[in-house]
Amino acid sequence: MNTPSNAVPESSLNSQAIAPAAMSATRPMYWSVRRELWENRSIYVAPLAAAAVVLLGFLIGQMYMPHTMREPAEMDPAHQLAMPYSHAAWLLMLTAFIVGVFYSLDALHGERRDRSILFWKSLPVSDLTTVLSKASIPLVVLPLLVSAIIVVTLLIMLLLSTAFQPLTGVGASTLWARLPLFQMELVQIYSLAVLALWHAPLYGWLLLVSGWARRATFLWAVLPVLAICAFEFIAFHTSYFGSLLKNRLFGFASDAFSFTGPDGVPLDPHLILLTQLTPGKFLSTPGLWLGLGVTAALLAAAVRLRRYRGPI
Protein backbone atom coordinates (compact mmCIF):
# COMPACT_ATOMS: atom_id res chain seq x y z
CA MET A 1 0.00 0.00 0.00
CA ASN A 2 3.04 2.22 -0.06
CA THR A 3 3.26 2.60 -3.77
CA PRO A 4 1.40 5.90 -4.11
CA SER A 5 3.94 7.63 -1.92
CA ASN A 6 6.70 6.44 -4.20
CA ALA A 7 4.82 7.15 -7.38
CA VAL A 8 5.75 10.81 -7.49
CA PRO A 9 9.53 11.22 -7.47
CA GLU A 10 9.45 14.45 -5.53
CA SER A 11 12.90 14.01 -4.07
CA SER A 12 14.66 14.54 -7.36
CA LEU A 13 15.70 18.12 -7.85
CA ASN A 14 14.15 18.59 -11.27
CA SER A 15 10.69 17.58 -10.26
CA GLN A 16 10.67 19.54 -7.04
CA ALA A 17 9.44 22.71 -8.69
CA ILE A 18 6.72 20.84 -10.58
CA ALA A 19 5.68 18.41 -7.89
CA PRO A 20 3.80 20.84 -5.61
CA ALA A 21 1.53 21.98 -8.42
CA ALA A 22 1.11 18.51 -9.85
CA MET A 23 0.31 16.82 -6.58
CA SER A 24 -2.06 19.45 -5.27
CA ALA A 25 -5.21 18.04 -6.82
CA THR A 26 -5.37 14.34 -6.11
CA ARG A 27 -2.70 13.31 -3.60
CA PRO A 28 -3.97 15.24 -0.58
CA MET A 29 -7.44 13.87 -1.39
CA TYR A 30 -6.14 10.30 -1.63
CA TRP A 31 -4.23 10.57 1.65
CA SER A 32 -7.11 12.29 3.40
CA VAL A 33 -9.40 9.40 2.51
CA ARG A 34 -6.81 6.90 3.72
CA ARG A 35 -6.50 8.89 6.90
CA GLU A 36 -10.26 8.49 7.46
CA LEU A 37 -9.95 4.73 7.02
CA TRP A 38 -7.08 4.61 9.53
CA GLU A 39 -9.04 6.56 12.08
CA ASN A 40 -12.45 4.96 11.53
CA ARG A 41 -11.89 1.28 11.18
CA SER A 42 -15.62 0.68 11.67
CA ILE A 43 -16.00 1.71 8.01
CA TYR A 44 -14.79 -1.71 6.97
CA VAL A 45 -14.96 -3.69 10.22
CA ALA A 46 -18.73 -3.25 10.68
CA PRO A 47 -19.76 -4.43 7.18
CA LEU A 48 -17.27 -7.31 7.41
CA ALA A 49 -18.65 -8.28 10.82
CA ALA A 50 -22.19 -8.09 9.43
CA ALA A 51 -21.12 -10.32 6.54
CA ALA A 52 -19.60 -12.79 8.99
CA VAL A 53 -22.84 -12.88 11.00
CA VAL A 54 -24.87 -13.40 7.82
CA LEU A 55 -22.61 -16.22 6.66
CA LEU A 56 -22.59 -17.92 10.04
CA GLY A 57 -26.38 -17.70 10.25
CA PHE A 58 -26.72 -19.02 6.74
CA LEU A 59 -24.33 -21.88 7.47
CA ILE A 60 -26.26 -22.93 10.56
CA GLY A 61 -29.51 -22.59 8.65
CA GLN A 62 -28.19 -24.90 5.95
CA MET A 63 -27.09 -27.47 8.49
CA TYR A 64 -30.09 -27.60 10.81
CA MET A 65 -33.06 -26.46 8.83
CA PRO A 66 -32.93 -28.20 5.51
CA HIS A 67 -36.68 -28.93 5.58
CA THR A 68 -37.76 -25.41 4.95
CA MET A 69 -36.01 -25.56 1.63
CA ARG A 70 -37.79 -28.73 0.64
CA GLU A 71 -41.27 -27.81 1.66
CA PRO A 72 -43.39 -26.92 -1.27
CA ALA A 73 -44.39 -23.30 -1.05
CA GLU A 74 -46.84 -21.25 -3.01
CA MET A 75 -43.93 -18.98 -3.89
CA ASP A 76 -41.98 -19.30 -7.09
CA PRO A 77 -39.04 -21.65 -6.30
CA ALA A 78 -36.49 -19.22 -7.76
CA HIS A 79 -37.76 -16.54 -5.40
CA GLN A 80 -37.72 -18.92 -2.50
CA LEU A 81 -34.12 -19.79 -3.22
CA ALA A 82 -33.17 -16.17 -3.62
CA MET A 83 -34.73 -14.92 -0.39
CA PRO A 84 -31.80 -15.49 2.00
CA TYR A 85 -29.42 -13.94 -0.54
CA SER A 86 -31.60 -10.91 -0.94
CA HIS A 87 -32.00 -10.51 2.81
CA ALA A 88 -28.24 -10.83 3.33
CA ALA A 89 -27.59 -8.08 0.80
CA TRP A 90 -30.16 -5.72 2.34
CA LEU A 91 -28.75 -6.35 5.80
CA LEU A 92 -25.29 -5.36 4.58
CA MET A 93 -26.71 -2.24 2.97
CA LEU A 94 -28.45 -1.33 6.21
CA THR A 95 -25.12 -1.77 8.03
CA ALA A 96 -23.47 0.57 5.54
CA PHE A 97 -26.20 3.14 6.14
CA ILE A 98 -25.81 3.00 9.92
CA VAL A 99 -22.01 3.19 9.71
CA GLY A 100 -22.30 6.12 7.28
CA VAL A 101 -24.64 8.01 9.62
CA PHE A 102 -22.48 7.63 12.71
CA TYR A 103 -19.29 8.29 10.80
CA SER A 104 -20.70 11.52 9.39
CA LEU A 105 -21.87 12.70 12.80
CA ASP A 106 -18.35 12.38 14.17
CA ALA A 107 -16.30 13.29 11.10
CA LEU A 108 -15.85 17.01 11.70
CA HIS A 109 -16.50 16.86 15.43
CA GLY A 110 -13.83 14.37 16.48
CA GLU A 111 -10.94 16.42 15.14
CA ARG A 112 -12.10 19.44 17.11
CA ARG A 113 -12.77 17.41 20.25
CA ASP A 114 -9.26 15.92 20.37
CA ARG A 115 -7.65 19.19 19.16
CA SER A 116 -6.01 17.35 16.26
CA ILE A 117 -7.62 19.87 13.91
CA LEU A 118 -4.61 22.07 14.77
CA PHE A 119 -2.31 19.38 13.41
CA TRP A 120 -4.38 18.80 10.26
CA LYS A 121 -4.56 22.53 9.64
CA SER A 122 -0.78 22.79 9.92
CA LEU A 123 -0.48 20.79 6.71
CA PRO A 124 -1.12 22.02 3.16
CA VAL A 125 -4.55 20.41 2.85
CA SER A 126 -7.46 22.74 2.15
CA ASP A 127 -10.73 22.71 4.07
CA LEU A 128 -12.43 21.77 0.80
CA THR A 129 -10.25 18.67 0.39
CA THR A 130 -10.82 17.69 4.00
CA VAL A 131 -14.61 18.05 3.87
CA LEU A 132 -14.84 16.30 0.49
CA SER A 133 -12.68 13.44 1.70
CA LYS A 134 -14.98 13.02 4.70
CA ALA A 135 -18.10 13.25 2.52
CA SER A 136 -16.64 10.65 0.17
CA ILE A 137 -16.75 8.00 2.91
CA PRO A 138 -20.57 7.60 3.01
CA LEU A 139 -21.07 8.67 -0.61
CA VAL A 140 -18.33 6.72 -2.41
CA VAL A 141 -16.13 4.55 -0.20
CA LEU A 142 -18.84 2.74 1.77
CA PRO A 143 -20.99 1.94 -1.31
CA LEU A 144 -17.97 0.59 -3.20
CA LEU A 145 -16.72 -1.38 -0.23
CA VAL A 146 -20.13 -2.82 0.60
CA SER A 147 -20.70 -3.69 -3.09
CA ALA A 148 -17.54 -5.76 -2.99
CA ILE A 149 -18.49 -7.35 0.33
CA ILE A 150 -21.98 -8.19 -0.97
CA VAL A 151 -20.57 -9.76 -4.15
CA VAL A 152 -18.21 -11.94 -2.13
CA THR A 153 -20.76 -12.79 0.58
CA LEU A 154 -23.40 -13.91 -1.91
CA LEU A 155 -20.80 -16.02 -3.71
CA ILE A 156 -19.76 -17.70 -0.48
CA MET A 157 -23.43 -18.32 0.32
CA LEU A 158 -23.87 -19.97 -3.05
CA LEU A 159 -20.82 -22.15 -2.47
CA LEU A 160 -22.10 -23.11 0.98
CA SER A 161 -25.48 -24.04 -0.52
CA THR A 162 -23.74 -26.14 -3.11
CA ALA A 163 -21.66 -27.88 -0.47
CA PHE A 164 -24.76 -28.63 1.57
CA GLN A 165 -26.96 -29.56 -1.34
CA PRO A 166 -27.26 -33.24 -0.32
CA LEU A 167 -28.80 -31.99 2.93
CA THR A 168 -31.08 -29.36 1.50
CA GLY A 169 -32.21 -31.55 -1.32
CA VAL A 170 -31.74 -28.84 -3.89
CA GLY A 171 -29.51 -30.11 -6.66
CA ALA A 172 -26.46 -28.04 -7.48
CA SER A 173 -27.52 -27.68 -11.07
CA THR A 174 -30.99 -26.50 -10.05
CA LEU A 175 -29.48 -24.07 -7.60
CA TRP A 176 -27.02 -22.55 -10.07
CA ALA A 177 -29.58 -22.45 -12.84
CA ARG A 178 -32.47 -21.03 -10.86
CA LEU A 179 -30.68 -18.54 -8.70
CA PRO A 180 -30.12 -15.31 -10.63
CA LEU A 181 -27.05 -14.52 -8.53
CA PHE A 182 -25.22 -12.40 -11.08
CA GLN A 183 -28.36 -10.36 -11.67
CA MET A 184 -28.92 -9.97 -7.95
CA GLU A 185 -25.40 -8.67 -7.46
CA LEU A 186 -25.78 -6.12 -10.23
CA VAL A 187 -29.07 -5.04 -8.70
CA GLN A 188 -27.40 -4.58 -5.31
CA ILE A 189 -24.62 -2.47 -6.78
CA TYR A 190 -27.23 -0.35 -8.57
CA SER A 191 -29.18 -0.04 -5.32
CA LEU A 192 -26.10 1.10 -3.43
CA ALA A 193 -25.45 3.81 -6.01
CA VAL A 194 -29.11 4.88 -5.87
CA LEU A 195 -29.05 5.00 -2.08
CA ALA A 196 -25.85 7.04 -1.96
CA LEU A 197 -27.23 9.61 -4.41
CA TRP A 198 -30.65 9.76 -2.78
CA HIS A 199 -29.34 9.95 0.79
CA ALA A 200 -26.55 12.43 -0.05
CA PRO A 201 -28.35 15.41 1.55
CA LEU A 202 -28.78 13.42 4.78
CA TYR A 203 -25.04 12.86 4.98
CA GLY A 204 -24.43 16.49 4.03
CA TRP A 205 -26.66 17.59 6.92
CA LEU A 206 -24.92 15.25 9.37
CA LEU A 207 -21.48 16.50 8.29
CA LEU A 208 -22.58 20.10 8.69
CA VAL A 209 -23.93 19.42 12.19
CA SER A 210 -20.74 17.59 13.14
CA GLY A 211 -18.73 20.63 12.07
CA TRP A 212 -21.00 23.03 13.88
CA ALA A 213 -22.13 21.48 17.17
CA ARG A 214 -19.87 21.73 20.18
CA ARG A 215 -21.28 18.55 21.70
CA ALA A 216 -24.13 16.04 21.34
CA THR A 217 -24.01 15.98 17.54
CA PHE A 218 -26.68 13.27 17.34
CA LEU A 219 -29.17 15.37 19.28
CA TRP A 220 -28.42 18.47 17.23
CA ALA A 221 -28.91 16.50 14.06
CA VAL A 222 -32.18 14.87 15.06
CA LEU A 223 -34.01 17.06 17.56
CA PRO A 224 -34.45 20.17 15.37
CA VAL A 225 -35.91 17.96 12.66
CA LEU A 226 -38.37 16.38 15.10
CA ALA A 227 -39.15 19.83 16.49
CA ILE A 228 -40.10 21.09 13.04
CA CYS A 229 -42.36 18.06 12.53
CA ALA A 230 -44.04 18.56 15.89
CA PHE A 231 -44.40 22.31 15.38
CA GLU A 232 -45.97 21.83 11.97
CA PHE A 233 -48.40 19.26 13.29
CA ILE A 234 -49.44 21.31 16.31
CA ALA A 235 -49.70 24.61 14.47
CA PHE A 236 -51.18 23.56 11.14
CA HIS A 237 -52.30 19.96 11.69
CA THR A 238 -50.29 18.98 8.65
CA SER A 239 -47.21 16.81 8.20
CA TYR A 240 -45.61 18.02 4.99
CA PHE A 241 -42.16 18.13 6.55
CA GLY A 242 -42.60 14.61 7.86
CA SER A 243 -43.57 13.32 4.42
CA LEU A 244 -40.64 15.19 2.94
CA LEU A 245 -38.34 13.36 5.35
CA LYS A 246 -39.98 10.04 4.69
CA ASN A 247 -39.57 10.63 0.98
CA ARG A 248 -35.90 11.48 1.50
CA LEU A 249 -35.36 8.23 3.37
CA PHE A 250 -37.42 5.80 1.26
CA GLY A 251 -38.65 7.72 -1.76
CA PHE A 252 -35.92 6.37 -4.02
CA ALA A 253 -37.67 3.00 -4.31
CA SER A 254 -40.59 4.06 -6.47
CA ASP A 255 -38.34 5.93 -8.91
CA ALA A 256 -35.38 3.61 -9.10
CA PHE A 257 -37.29 0.33 -9.37
CA SER A 258 -40.47 -0.86 -10.98
CA PHE A 259 -42.57 -3.21 -8.86
CA THR A 260 -45.19 -4.01 -11.44
CA GLY A 261 -44.73 -6.46 -14.29
CA PRO A 262 -45.53 -5.63 -17.92
CA ASP A 263 -49.05 -6.95 -17.44
CA GLY A 264 -49.64 -4.83 -14.38
CA VAL A 265 -49.11 -7.70 -11.93
CA PRO A 266 -47.33 -6.59 -8.74
CA LEU A 267 -43.89 -8.18 -8.41
CA ASP A 268 -42.23 -9.59 -5.32
CA PRO A 269 -40.22 -6.77 -3.70
CA HIS A 270 -37.81 -9.28 -2.17
CA LEU A 271 -36.25 -10.33 -5.43
CA ILE A 272 -35.59 -7.49 -7.81
CA LEU A 273 -34.38 -8.41 -11.27
CA LEU A 274 -32.47 -6.33 -13.79
CA THR A 275 -35.62 -5.76 -15.82
CA GLN A 276 -37.12 -3.92 -12.88
CA LEU A 277 -34.41 -1.26 -12.72
CA THR A 278 -35.48 2.14 -13.96
CA PRO A 279 -32.33 4.27 -13.91
CA GLY A 280 -33.74 6.64 -16.51
CA LYS A 281 -36.74 7.43 -14.35
CA PHE A 282 -34.54 7.77 -11.28
CA LEU A 283 -32.12 10.14 -12.99
CA SER A 284 -34.95 12.30 -14.27
CA THR A 285 -36.58 12.69 -10.84
CA PRO A 286 -36.40 16.35 -9.81
CA GLY A 287 -36.11 15.19 -6.19
CA LEU A 288 -32.75 13.58 -6.94
CA TRP A 289 -31.23 16.72 -8.43
CA LEU A 290 -32.79 18.95 -5.83
CA GLY A 291 -31.26 16.69 -3.18
CA LEU A 292 -27.85 16.83 -4.82
CA GLY A 293 -28.10 20.62 -4.99
CA VAL A 294 -28.93 20.74 -1.30
CA THR A 295 -25.98 18.41 -0.62
CA ALA A 296 -23.62 20.74 -2.45
CA ALA A 297 -24.92 23.69 -0.41
CA LEU A 298 -24.59 21.80 2.88
CA LEU A 299 -21.04 20.70 2.06
CA ALA A 300 -20.08 24.22 0.99
CA ALA A 301 -21.37 25.46 4.35
CA ALA A 302 -19.33 22.76 6.12
CA VAL A 303 -16.19 23.82 4.22
CA ARG A 304 -16.70 27.43 5.19
CA LEU A 305 -17.46 26.50 8.76
CA ARG A 306 -14.27 24.45 9.11
CA ARG A 307 -12.22 27.54 8.32
CA TYR A 308 -13.66 29.25 11.39
CA ARG A 309 -13.51 26.24 13.63
CA GLY A 310 -10.77 25.45 16.11
CA PRO A 311 -10.53 22.97 18.94
CA ILE A 312 -13.56 22.81 21.22
Next chain:
Amino acid sequence: MAYIEARGLRKVFGATIAVDGVDLRVEEGRILGLIGPNGAGKTTALNAILGLTSYQGELRVLGRDPWTERDQLMRDVSFIADVAVLPRWIKVSQALEYVAGVHPRFDRAKAEGFLAKTNIRSASKVRELSKGMVAQLHLALVMAIDAKLLVLDEPTLGLDILYRKQFYDSLLNDYFDRSRTIVVTTHQVEEVQNVLTDLMFINRGRIVLNCSMEEFESRYLELMVNSEHLAAARALRPIHERQVLGRSILLFDGVDRQQLAALGDVRTPSIADLFVAVLGNQGGAAQGAAL
Protein backbone atom coordinates in the same frame (compact mmCIF):
# COMPACT_ATOMS: atom_id res chain seq x y z
CA MET B 1 10.69 40.43 1.52
CA ALA B 2 9.68 40.28 5.16
CA TYR B 3 8.44 36.85 6.18
CA ILE B 4 5.74 38.33 8.38
CA GLU B 5 4.38 41.80 7.92
CA ALA B 6 1.48 43.15 9.93
CA ARG B 7 0.05 46.63 10.09
CA GLY B 8 -2.72 47.50 12.49
CA LEU B 9 -3.46 43.85 13.18
CA ARG B 10 -6.57 43.65 15.34
CA LYS B 11 -8.78 40.88 16.65
CA VAL B 12 -11.84 41.37 18.79
CA PHE B 13 -13.80 38.63 20.52
CA GLY B 14 -17.08 40.16 21.63
CA ALA B 15 -16.11 42.83 24.13
CA THR B 16 -12.53 41.61 24.49
CA ILE B 17 -9.80 43.10 22.35
CA ALA B 18 -7.30 40.26 22.02
CA VAL B 19 -4.93 41.96 19.59
CA ASP B 20 -5.05 45.73 19.52
CA GLY B 21 -3.36 47.24 16.49
CA VAL B 22 -0.09 45.35 16.25
CA ASP B 23 2.58 46.42 13.79
CA LEU B 24 5.10 43.71 13.16
CA ARG B 25 7.85 42.91 10.71
CA VAL B 26 9.87 39.71 10.89
CA GLU B 27 12.66 39.17 8.37
CA GLU B 28 14.21 35.89 7.29
CA GLY B 29 16.82 34.18 9.43
CA ARG B 30 15.41 35.39 12.75
CA ILE B 31 14.33 33.61 15.91
CA LEU B 32 11.71 35.80 17.49
CA GLY B 33 10.53 35.25 21.03
CA LEU B 34 7.02 36.50 21.71
CA ILE B 35 6.75 36.96 25.45
CA GLY B 36 3.68 38.01 27.37
CA PRO B 37 1.44 37.16 30.30
CA ASN B 38 -1.48 34.77 29.88
CA GLY B 39 -4.22 36.35 27.83
CA ALA B 40 -1.89 38.95 26.35
CA GLY B 41 -2.89 38.05 22.82
CA LYS B 42 0.15 35.98 21.80
CA THR B 43 -1.78 32.93 20.68
CA THR B 44 -4.41 35.03 18.93
CA ALA B 45 -1.70 36.88 17.02
CA LEU B 46 -0.03 33.60 16.07
CA ASN B 47 -3.38 32.11 15.03
CA ALA B 48 -3.92 35.07 12.72
CA ILE B 49 -0.45 34.52 11.24
CA LEU B 50 -1.24 30.83 10.70
CA GLY B 51 -4.64 31.39 9.11
CA LEU B 52 -6.50 29.87 12.02
CA THR B 53 -8.47 32.98 12.85
CA SER B 54 -9.86 35.94 10.95
CA TYR B 55 -8.55 39.42 11.73
CA GLN B 56 -8.80 43.09 10.92
CA GLY B 57 -5.92 45.12 9.55
CA GLU B 58 -3.18 44.15 7.14
CA LEU B 59 -1.28 40.92 7.41
CA ARG B 60 1.00 39.18 4.95
CA VAL B 61 2.89 35.99 5.69
CA LEU B 62 5.40 35.06 2.99
CA GLY B 63 3.44 37.42 0.76
CA ARG B 64 0.11 35.66 1.31
CA ASP B 65 -3.07 36.40 3.20
CA PRO B 66 -3.11 33.55 5.74
CA TRP B 67 -6.88 33.61 6.28
CA THR B 68 -7.79 32.96 2.66
CA GLU B 69 -4.70 31.01 1.56
CA ARG B 70 -3.96 28.79 4.53
CA ASP B 71 -3.48 25.58 2.57
CA GLN B 72 -1.05 27.23 0.14
CA LEU B 73 0.78 28.94 2.97
CA MET B 74 1.26 25.68 4.87
CA ARG B 75 3.65 24.46 2.20
CA ASP B 76 6.16 26.97 3.55
CA VAL B 77 5.01 27.33 7.14
CA SER B 78 5.05 24.72 9.88
CA PHE B 79 3.70 25.04 13.34
CA ILE B 80 3.46 23.24 16.61
CA ALA B 81 0.43 24.70 18.26
CA ASP B 82 0.55 22.83 21.50
CA VAL B 83 2.14 19.61 22.71
CA ALA B 84 -1.06 17.62 22.48
CA VAL B 85 -2.45 18.04 18.99
CA LEU B 86 -1.23 14.90 17.30
CA PRO B 87 -4.26 12.61 16.99
CA ARG B 88 -4.08 9.90 19.61
CA TRP B 89 -5.19 7.10 17.30
CA ILE B 90 -2.47 7.59 14.70
CA LYS B 91 0.51 5.28 14.47
CA VAL B 92 3.95 6.81 14.14
CA SER B 93 4.36 5.12 10.75
CA GLN B 94 0.97 6.43 9.60
CA ALA B 95 1.85 9.96 10.66
CA LEU B 96 5.03 9.78 8.57
CA GLU B 97 3.16 8.29 5.62
CA TYR B 98 0.39 10.87 5.78
CA VAL B 99 2.66 13.90 6.00
CA ALA B 100 4.81 12.47 3.19
CA GLY B 101 1.61 12.03 1.19
CA VAL B 102 0.25 15.54 1.54
CA HIS B 103 3.35 17.68 2.02
CA PRO B 104 5.53 18.38 -1.02
CA ARG B 105 8.48 19.51 1.12
CA PHE B 106 8.55 16.69 3.65
CA ASP B 107 11.67 14.55 3.76
CA ARG B 108 10.59 11.24 5.26
CA ALA B 109 14.11 9.86 5.58
CA LYS B 110 15.10 12.90 7.60
CA ALA B 111 12.16 12.44 9.97
CA GLU B 112 13.02 8.76 10.37
CA GLY B 113 16.60 9.79 11.14
CA PHE B 114 15.41 12.05 13.95
CA LEU B 115 13.13 9.33 15.30
CA ALA B 116 15.93 6.77 15.23
CA LYS B 117 17.68 8.82 17.92
CA THR B 118 14.65 8.48 20.22
CA ASN B 119 12.88 5.55 21.85
CA ILE B 120 9.84 6.00 19.63
CA ARG B 121 8.93 2.86 17.68
CA SER B 122 7.17 3.29 14.37
CA ALA B 123 4.47 0.76 15.26
CA SER B 124 3.43 2.71 18.37
CA LYS B 125 0.30 4.76 18.49
CA VAL B 126 0.47 8.32 19.76
CA ARG B 127 -1.72 7.39 22.74
CA GLU B 128 0.95 4.93 23.86
CA LEU B 129 3.71 7.55 23.90
CA SER B 130 4.66 9.75 26.83
CA LYS B 131 4.08 13.48 26.58
CA GLY B 132 7.76 14.07 25.91
CA MET B 133 7.83 11.46 23.17
CA VAL B 134 4.80 13.02 21.47
CA ALA B 135 6.64 16.33 21.46
CA GLN B 136 9.71 14.60 19.99
CA LEU B 137 7.57 13.01 17.30
CA HIS B 138 5.91 16.28 16.38
CA LEU B 139 9.26 18.02 16.30
CA ALA B 140 10.70 15.27 14.07
CA LEU B 141 7.78 15.72 11.65
CA VAL B 142 8.14 19.47 11.61
CA MET B 143 11.93 19.52 11.30
CA ALA B 144 11.76 17.24 8.28
CA ILE B 145 9.60 19.81 6.48
CA ASP B 146 11.67 22.26 4.49
CA ALA B 147 9.65 25.29 5.63
CA LYS B 148 10.59 28.94 5.63
CA LEU B 149 8.70 29.83 8.76
CA LEU B 150 8.22 27.73 11.87
CA VAL B 151 5.79 28.86 14.55
CA LEU B 152 5.96 27.31 18.01
CA ASP B 153 3.28 28.16 20.56
CA GLU B 154 4.38 26.94 23.98
CA PRO B 155 6.12 23.96 22.39
CA THR B 156 7.61 22.67 25.62
CA LEU B 157 4.59 23.16 27.89
CA GLY B 158 4.35 20.33 30.38
CA LEU B 159 7.63 18.71 29.38
CA ASP B 160 10.34 17.87 31.86
CA ILE B 161 13.60 19.74 31.81
CA LEU B 162 15.53 17.12 29.81
CA TYR B 163 13.09 17.18 26.94
CA ARG B 164 12.91 20.96 27.00
CA LYS B 165 16.69 21.25 26.70
CA GLN B 166 16.82 18.65 23.91
CA PHE B 167 13.99 20.38 22.11
CA TYR B 168 15.79 23.69 21.71
CA ASP B 169 19.15 22.00 21.09
CA SER B 170 17.85 20.02 18.14
CA LEU B 171 15.95 22.99 16.84
CA LEU B 172 19.12 25.07 16.78
CA ASN B 173 21.56 22.40 15.66
CA ASP B 174 19.51 20.37 13.19
CA TYR B 175 16.95 22.80 11.87
CA PHE B 176 17.66 26.48 12.09
CA ASP B 177 19.63 28.17 9.35
CA ARG B 178 19.81 31.69 8.01
CA SER B 179 17.06 31.13 5.46
CA ARG B 180 14.48 30.10 8.02
CA THR B 181 12.62 32.08 10.62
CA ILE B 182 11.27 30.76 13.89
CA VAL B 183 8.65 32.47 16.02
CA VAL B 184 8.27 31.04 19.50
CA THR B 185 6.10 31.88 22.48
CA THR B 186 6.98 30.46 25.84
CA HIS B 187 6.72 31.07 29.52
CA GLN B 188 10.09 29.44 30.10
CA VAL B 189 11.96 32.55 29.00
CA GLU B 190 15.25 31.60 30.62
CA GLU B 191 15.48 28.64 28.24
CA VAL B 192 15.20 30.70 25.11
CA GLN B 193 17.28 33.70 26.15
CA ASN B 194 20.37 32.36 24.37
CA VAL B 195 18.38 31.04 21.44
CA LEU B 196 16.59 34.18 20.33
CA THR B 197 17.77 36.81 17.88
CA ASP B 198 14.80 39.07 18.50
CA LEU B 199 12.57 39.79 21.43
CA MET B 200 9.05 41.08 21.61
CA PHE B 201 6.93 41.73 24.69
CA ILE B 202 3.22 41.78 24.21
CA ASN B 203 0.67 42.84 26.78
CA ARG B 204 -3.05 43.49 26.52
CA GLY B 205 -2.89 42.97 22.78
CA ARG B 206 -0.17 45.56 22.23
CA ILE B 207 3.55 45.31 21.62
CA VAL B 208 5.31 46.94 24.54
CA LEU B 209 8.89 46.11 23.55
CA ASN B 210 10.44 45.08 20.28
CA CYS B 211 14.19 44.79 19.87
CA SER B 212 16.94 42.53 18.62
CA MET B 213 18.98 40.64 21.19
CA GLU B 214 22.08 42.74 20.31
CA GLU B 215 20.05 45.82 21.07
CA PHE B 216 18.72 44.20 24.23
CA GLU B 217 22.24 43.46 25.43
CA SER B 218 23.59 46.92 24.68
CA ARG B 219 20.56 48.85 25.87
CA TYR B 220 19.59 47.14 29.10
CA LEU B 221 21.99 46.72 31.99
CA GLU B 222 21.45 45.49 35.48
CA LEU B 223 23.44 47.02 38.28
CA MET B 224 23.91 45.34 41.62
CA VAL B 225 24.63 48.55 43.38
CA ASN B 226 26.97 49.04 46.33
CA SER B 227 24.91 50.59 49.11
CA GLU B 228 27.04 53.73 49.32
CA HIS B 229 26.35 54.50 45.66
CA LEU B 230 22.59 53.88 45.79
CA ALA B 231 21.62 57.54 45.62
CA ALA B 232 23.98 58.14 42.70
CA ALA B 233 22.62 55.11 40.89
CA ARG B 234 19.01 56.20 41.44
CA ALA B 235 19.88 59.58 40.00
CA LEU B 236 20.55 57.80 36.66
CA ARG B 237 16.83 56.97 36.54
CA PRO B 238 16.60 53.19 36.57
CA ILE B 239 13.45 51.75 35.02
CA HIS B 240 13.10 49.21 37.80
CA GLU B 241 14.46 48.50 41.22
CA ARG B 242 14.25 45.36 43.34
CA GLN B 243 15.86 43.94 46.44
CA VAL B 244 17.74 40.67 46.51
CA LEU B 245 19.33 39.52 49.76
CA GLY B 246 19.43 43.04 51.08
CA ARG B 247 21.10 44.51 48.02
CA SER B 248 19.41 46.72 45.48
CA ILE B 249 19.35 45.68 41.88
CA LEU B 250 18.61 48.46 39.43
CA LEU B 251 17.71 48.04 35.81
CA PHE B 252 18.77 50.73 33.37
CA ASP B 253 17.72 51.51 29.85
CA GLY B 254 20.40 53.14 27.71
CA VAL B 255 22.85 54.14 30.39
CA ASP B 256 26.58 53.90 29.70
CA ARG B 257 28.21 50.69 30.99
CA GLN B 258 31.37 52.46 32.24
CA GLN B 259 29.31 54.91 34.22
CA LEU B 260 27.46 52.06 35.95
CA ALA B 261 30.56 49.93 36.51
CA ALA B 262 31.83 52.58 38.93
CA LEU B 263 28.75 52.05 41.12
CA GLY B 264 28.71 48.27 41.45
CA ASP B 265 28.52 44.99 39.48
CA VAL B 266 27.07 45.32 36.00
CA ARG B 267 25.54 42.50 33.99
CA THR B 268 23.01 41.83 31.26
CA PRO B 269 19.59 41.32 32.80
CA SER B 270 17.56 38.20 32.18
CA ILE B 271 14.58 38.51 29.86
CA ALA B 272 12.37 37.67 32.81
CA ASP B 273 13.68 40.59 34.86
CA LEU B 274 13.27 42.99 31.98
CA PHE B 275 9.77 41.65 31.42
CA VAL B 276 8.80 42.34 35.01
CA ALA B 277 10.36 45.80 34.79
CA VAL B 278 8.67 46.76 31.54
CA LEU B 279 5.27 45.36 32.39
CA GLY B 280 5.48 46.50 36.01
CA ASN B 281 5.83 50.06 34.77
CA GLN B 282 2.57 49.66 32.94
CA GLY B 283 0.67 50.03 36.18
CA GLY B 284 -0.31 46.62 37.44
CA ALA B 285 -0.36 45.19 33.97
CA ALA B 286 1.98 42.41 34.95
CA GLN B 287 -0.62 40.82 37.14
CA GLY B 288 -0.92 37.22 36.13
CA ALA B 289 2.42 37.29 34.37
CA ALA B 290 3.32 33.66 34.42
CA LEU B 291 7.07 33.85 34.26
